[in-house]
Amino acid sequence: MKRSLLLNSIALILPTHLLLASPGTRPLPVNDTKSQRALGGKLVGKIVEGPNNAGVAFATVALLMPKDSSLVNGAVADENGTFVIAEVAPGNYLLRVTNMGYQTLYRPNVKLAAEASLLDLGSITVQPEAQKLAEVVVKGEKTMIVDDIDKKIVNIGKDMLATSNNVSDLLEKVPAVSLDENGNPQVRGKGNVVVLIDGKPSNLYGSDLPTILQSFPANLIERIDVMTTPSAKYEGEGASGVIDIITKKTKIRGMNGGARLSIGNKNNNAASGNLSYKVGKFGLNASLSGQTRAMTWERTLSRDNFVTESTSHLQQDGTGGNKGKNAFGRVGVNYDFNDKNSIEAGVNYSRDNSRNNSNILNETTLASGVVSESFRRLNNSKGNGDNLNFNLDYRLKFAEKDHQLNFNSSYSLGGSDGESYFSQESTVDSLLRNQQNLRNNNRHSLFLNADYTWPITPKATLEAGVRSRSSSNDNVNAFYNLDRETNTYTFDNNISNVFGYKDATYTGFMTFSQKTDLWGVRAGLRVTDYNQDINQISRNQDFSVHFLTLVPSFAVTRKLGESSQMKLNYSRRVQRPEADWLNPYTDVSDPRNVKTGNPNLRPEFTHKAEMGYSNYEANGGWGPSLFMDYSNNAITQIRTIDEAGVSLTRYDNVGREFSYGFETDFSQKLFGDVLKINGSGRVFRSEVVSAVAQIDNRTWSYSGNLNAFISLPADFRASAYVNYEGPRAIAQGTRDGVFIANMGIRKDLLEKKATISFNVQDIFLSRNYRSQLNTATYSQASNWHQTNRLVNVTFQYRFGKISASGDDA
Template structure:
């Protein structure tokens, strides 16, 4: 039996047993402790016989407890372990209420402690899945992009943008705030954030009205770690890899009395090599022609990220937090693309090689202010957040197009400049009307401005000087203003729970197409309702029914009528007549999660009317024109499940999978594509002798119907091995990403006027070795006001 320390408590329960219930709170504020781990131990040998995880409010249930005497153990990151001795469950009883159990922060412990959360966990809330990030995921993940691939229903496209259930248009938040406050390029932002700064990630496929109405596929909220304990803790990480892929990061947190400080820095670099092909048959002209593009290239990226945050607790009711972060990136690219057009008999009509060399750099600065106030009556909470972000990016590209045909031989330069500013204001008020009913209202305002210049210069063959080309240049500016209000109501009565809400958004956008001296604006007023109903079946299982309406408003680039001719055989333009796309999302799900595993199957359906889709047309010369359009209806429906399990105490597996049908139908565009498909991912972690652990990750996104054709399936496999050192304060790991070089994206388009096959393939696997060290020093001296 474990020795009971100074925090141990004894409770003799002669009660109504069979099921243990209670609430875990933190001393001295008596606030609920989220996700504390509860284990029931035998008195004889302290073996674990049953367990549970507390919910967001610290409430827990331990079901199916056999009659007898037990010890209850409560553990959580940053707190002293609490033992409750002499817990008795009588034969005739069916309920044991342990009441409120208080745990204390590690501030009273001496010397250094190792700050770890060994095992990742999934908690199914009423409208989201919450994945807490443990050391199992962190050991095989350098940044947030690596973490996202391991989550239920989440994958990344070829550019590193998150997808939910294989579809884009996902809103990504960081601590509840728009991710574009941290920069304009989402993949770069996700790769800049070190994985060990993340506490949990919330995945919402049918979000409530509290969250952004945009994002037809759903919302991902990335929650960073905060200072929870008094003292100092942090970590450093270094990763070295092939293809010049290296990364390093460090973070430290300090808490003394009312004051807390957290800071981090990170940097990484890497090269990505790829190959690309495109084969297109043109049926428009009287004599069919065939275009073949084939080439390769590489992208080299360097980025750095730093952040600092400070919080001050005036008292138990009032807290402020201020922060700033700065990011910087540089990239270099090279591509060599052969373009050959032939007739049906194989005769070459035209041929040229287009070489592109480019580079760019930019930076982003973000300032934030948060204020939280608790009221005495019924735990009412008021919060205010303000964020201001400013960024700049510059770049240049050089195009050398070489051909035996003089009219196709050309040399061009493109100089790019972008300046952007964003302001985000957020006010929330939470009012617990009763112990089981809560009303939450909020107001959001967001302002963005962007000045974008693409200046093209063409070489004059006579004087060998570059001259400004107004036909290829694009200079435009835009501003948008978003005003949002929402209200949600939640209530739990017995075994039933409900959360309903409504969000109203007024969106205004002004676009100034300076190149063509054209100005226009768009205005959208949208309503986003949501409804979630849950029914508890047992202490660890529940049913839930969710509905949410989502909206995808056209982005500025989609609306901008400028025609991009930088690829002369694949031209792109915007569509100022685009309308918003509305998506109805519904799910009926079951979940059952406990300490050693669980699963969460669900039936889902997404239906979009007026869907925004990229449409490609072709002219007699074989040149394609792409632009976004409201083509018609998109629908997907099927069965999905996530699962996790611990087997024989040495193997942990988690994953998700789905079988679904995708349909894209548009009479206007003469599209009718329907297909069944399947997708899924699997993570496995196994304990080996001598503190070694191995991990493997596989993901497969099955083929699906898209506008004008279909997309093939994509398979990805990663693996690694790690060893804990220095009493588990340090970890060294060896990882391989894309083991089989299978990250290949293929698509086929078939219309009455052309047939096209395209491929993009990453041609280098990533191999790296990483060292991670965690530290924590806890002070025994309480600060003033603590």
């Protein structure tokens, strides 16, 4: 293993001209390029892993002299396993293939004839390397960050897994990714991110994304792909980018698995188990997890109302908490008919229960200092939701070399129900309230996808696909007020709502990729036909919306060395209105700050461009870039206020959003494997401008995150994570910066079959989300602060035999 890693590192570091000048070669004059071309031919091939012939990324291929094994020439395979060795003199050679985690392969009698200019070696199969230690597989980890032509691949190593219970914990450790106060992912500090799971929309697993991410166990995840300028292959939605969460597949022989138990303060506990088994052509994987969670918060809001002649002031102060528990189960089977045909089927089930409460004091003061209105608003809510998802995937490799057809399908159905009880206390009878809100939601969706990959030449690939996604959502919100005379609840038709929503998306895309020794190009176009049917049942109003959109993408890379490259990317994105943004239901849970949907929303189109450099090797690297995002029809939340001091918030198309700046991510191993660090940082300008809404906010900002993993004596490892999202311009104001710090320590036990870890999240209780809004009609400052830090102890046990996949330690 160490020898393979050393060879990989040497091949990445040594320039080509030094490789050519190694002992045993027949040197040519440095300036005699024509002579080199005349005497040299090319070797091409592809490194694959058996039995499914999956490409092995970044394997080192060395061409040796048979007599003394001296190095003649070499190359590093690309992310698909394809390699090219140029300028090879005619003769008989020994080929050596090395890669971390695989057995070294030697192929003798590689003969290049004098009259031949090209020798195609075809697919070369390497076998995974495993060392058995008390029936636990121990392997080297992959490089954490791999920079592809249109995305960054973040491999999930054992250090990240040891300090993460679920996918939400993992995402916070991924460069350029953060979570907002509600647990929704952000890229470069901005929302509107499309989250995929194995290339499929995450809403197939449920309607509430933060709950999905919290319920998905971390040890099921193999890698996370982050695309800030996605190619046309991916969904055109998501103005900020796309995150694709790739789960582990069954690539084992025999059986392995693990169990995990986490006990934390404030009833934040989790347990999970997973099992993988494969024998012959049949494979099985299953997992089960459960979690309880609890979070407390405090909130303040201070607002001056300028609508009336005499200024009034609203002050809100309160506390609250959220509790919940969820369960997630997954079963998948796969069968390899032969080396060209395989099928996989699976089912996922999740269930979530939530309990929320709040206690908010509201006081309105006139300019004279007299309190004109005072009441306390108490809210107790509970909700239940479940989701069932079926998937069926089929892969076919044609007789022609590397032609491949993938078919994916998913069907999801689920529902949720909830009830909220509001009690409004005051010394003034007219302000007394008792209300209840009963909710019910039913949804189902179908996803179909077919992709065809055609390697036109060893270095040119055409990929085309068609996709269809349809969903239906029926939402009932019934609101009741207590009649104090009869002591019964009566239905309020004015703020109740029955809302039906359907959408259907039909997409076709095509991408073309071309690579040479130095250049790489990928161009694509996605055409999407999008249809929305909106039925405001309670108001007897319905209408349909149809959008036809084109999403082009282009990326070009220039290789500067074996591991370094420059790249330029462009992508057009579209953010279509979501069902909740369109639903005109009025949420009056906070009667001084009501919310509603806007059925007149139009899509937002964003142009994204990025130019960057990357250099990632086994011990680390970095990837600086310049980026720019521009949209001229941005969807954002707008708040207006009436004479009574009540604000109304809804989504609207406001105008222009523009951001540009410098960003870099990096990873590095120091002092051997004693210290590993990775992170990202950016400095950028954000602008929100709308003449219609009278908005002109522009500001410079900076953000960044850092992860550190330190090896200590006696098999202890410590970790630390810090993230800072700097202030930025938002519609009607600014949002302050947010700082978060976590830490942990772990120890391997039982001959590395088990791990125990201690983790603390939000060490300094610094999850403060502050914003200031300033318009001609009001001025507002608000703060939401999480008031409980999370402390937990986690024990993980692993078992298993020979494995052909990465360690999930």
